[in-house]
Amino acid sequence: MRGASLVRQEQDRGSIFAGQALPHLDAMYAVAVRLTGDQKEAEDLVQDAMLRGFKFFEKFQQGTNLKAWLLKIMTNIFLNKVKKIAARPPMVEFETVEDFIGEAQESARDVPSTSEDFRELLDEDVAKALDELPIEYRTPVLLSAIEGLSYRQIAEAMDCPVGTVMSRLYRGRRMLERSLKPYARSIRFLKKPGDK
Amino acid sequence: MNCSQARIFLAAFHDDELDTRTNAEVLEHVEMCAECARRLERHERLGTIVARYIESVRAPRELRDRIAAHFVAFSSGRHAASRIWRETARAGWFRAITAAACILLVFALVYVVLLAPPATLNAAAVRQHIAVVRDQVPAFMYTKDAARARDLALFKFGHKPSIPHLGDGDFELVGAGPAEIELKDVGHFVFRYKAATVSMFVFSGLSLDEVAGKDVETRRGLAKLDAQRGLSLLAWRGGGFTYILVSQLPGQDLVGIVGVPPSAE
Numbered sequence: 001m002r003g004a005s006l007v008r009q010e011q012d013r014g015s016i017f018a019g020q021a022l023p024h025l026d027a028m029y030a031v032a033v034r035l036t037g038d039q040k041e042a043e044d045l046v047q048d049a050m051l052r053g054f055k056f057f058e059k060f061q062q063g064t065n066l067k068a069w070l071l072k073i074m075t076n077i078f079l080n081k082v083k084k085i086a087a088r089p090p091m092v093e094f095e096t097v098e099d100f101i102g103e104a105q106e107s108a109r110d111v112p113s114t115s116e117d118f119r120e121l122l123d124e125d126v127a128k129a130l131d132e133l134p135i136e137y138r139t140p141v142l143l144s145a146i147e148g149l150s151y152r153q154i155a156e157a158m159d160c161p162v163g164t165v166m167s168r169l170y171r172g173r174r175m176l177e178r179s180l181k182p183y184a185r186s187i188r189f190l191k192k193p194g195d196k
Numbered sequence: 197m198n199c200s201q202a203r204i205f206l207a208a209f210h211d212d213e214l215d216t217r218t219n220a221e222v223l224e225h226v227e228m229c230a231e232c233a234r235r236l237e238r239h240e241r242l243g244t245i246v247a248r249y250i251e252s253v254r255a256p257r258e259l260r261d262r263i264a265a266h267f268v269a270f271s272s273g274r275h276a277a278s279r280i281w282r283e284t285a286r287a288g289w290f291r292a293i294t295a296a297a298c299i300l301l302v303f304a305l306v307y308v309v310l311l312a313p314p315a316t317l318n319a320a321a322v323r324q325h326i327a328v329v330r331d332q333v334p335a336f337m338y339t340k341d342a343a344r345a346r347d348l349a350l351f352k353f354g355h356k357p358s359i360p361h362l363g364d365g366d367f368e369l370v371g372a373g374p375a376e377i378e379l380k381d382v383g384h385f386v387f388r389y390k391a392a393t394v395s396m397f398v399f400s401g402l403s404l405d406e407v408a409g410k411d412v413e414t415r416r417g418l419a420k421l422d423a424q425r426g427l428s429l430l431a432w433r434g435g436g437f438t439y440i441l442v443s444q445l446p447g448q449d450l451v452g453i454v455g456v457p458p459s460a461e
Contacts (some may be wrong), residue, residue: 014267015267017267018263018264018267022260022263022264022267025255025259025260025263026253026254026255027250027251028255029253029254029255029256029259030249030250030251030252030253030255031250033253039256043256043259046255046259046263047259047262047263050263050266051266054267123249123252123253126245126246126249127249130246130249141246142246142250144207144211144243144246145243145246145247145249145250146247146250147247150213151208151211151213166204166205166207166208166213167204169207169208169211170203170204170206170207170208173207173238173239173242173243176242176246177238177242180242180245
């Protein structure tokens with residue numbers, strides 16, 4: 001009898017989790033597909049995150065932001081996978097060179113703001129531009145666009161200090177702006193250099 | 197605040213993530229500096245572009261159906277047959293592990309049937325251990341029923357132990373009062389204790405090293421199995437048993453105890 005009640009408890013947990021988590025599937029998939037750059041991998045990532053979220057659902061504090069919590073889990077899974085792959089060949093620590101990369105890229109490519117905007121960009125252009133960002137910059141740019149996800153939560157998901165999130169986000173958005181310019185120009189929203 | 201300082205904070209300023217003082221400094225600068233104001237405007241646009249993009253993406257129906265089906269199956273008790281599980285079962289690594297496990301199982305069966313001595317329970321050793329248990333903990337339970345051990349082992353670390361299990365099946369809750377352990381028959385002990393004050397954890401086939409440092413849920417909150425954190429942990433083997441006792445410091449309430457014989461694994 002008690003076994004049956006335990007099974008019922010687990011079943012209830014399944015329904016409650018599904019009811020609360022499934023509405024966030026689109027946002028999770030949107031972030032996943034840009035993190036992985038591949039639809040199939042994105043589906044696997046979302047699925048992994050959902051299963052892990054369910055496993056640790058008891059630890060989730062009801063009344064707080066479930067979407068943020070699930071995205072944090074998903075980003076953790078993804079970045080751990082990336083780290084494992086990156087750990088294979090001996091490489092220079094990213095942290096030691098990122099400041100240099102950021103500054104160098106900015107000073108080399110920084111242009112005065114023309115600031116006609118990107119209002120009419122197509123979603124696929126945005127997707128391509130996002131894909132051009134290094135993953136360390138793409139992650140905070142994507143996560144910061146999710147309503148209700150704080151820098152602290154992004155920092156936890158990325159396993160880095162809040163200050164690092166702040167600087168990567170700043171640079172990430174600058175890089176995104178540069179990546180978007182060719183698309184904006186192609187639909188004549190920005191002047192090409194030399195145009196009169 | 198100058199331009200280069202302000203630029204670093206522009207994204208955080210836009211996302212309302214700065215402390216009051218820095219926020220005011222950036223605001224003051226942006227109001228005076230046209231270039232930084234334009235940069236801020238671009239940050240806002242870029243943030244909106246990405247947010248709009250994310251809102252425009254829809255998860256494939258197949259993915260939604262698959263995940264929903266998993267939890268529906270879970271809810272209707274058909275969890276094991278879920279599609280996610282079947283997909284896992286199709287994975288190469290899973291097949292390799294399954295094959296290795298089958299080979300090990302065959303060897304284990306050969307060993308058990310042909311080579312292992314018959315499992316006998318050493319009643320004298322059990323009595324001796326119980327004498328130790330009696331002095332240190334007010335409750336003790338043990339089962340040699342493998343199915344029961346597996347059932348209990350469902351409540352692993354990080355899961356809340358289930359009090360309703362006390363008194364069920366092999367375990368008989370006699371009532372409230374001081375601890376009193378009696379040997380009913382070999383491998384089956386009756387414990388007497390106030391169920392409401394017992395938190396139970398099951399450690400089966402784990403070494404002391406594996407258990408130490410784990411988080412366990414106690415009725416006083418989360419605790420680490422570590423002597424430094426106010427919990428003492430004892431473990432010993434003998435008479436074909438592994439006993440692991442988890443108790444709080446002397447004079448305090450018992451946290452939990454379990455003994456599962458290796459033969460029950």
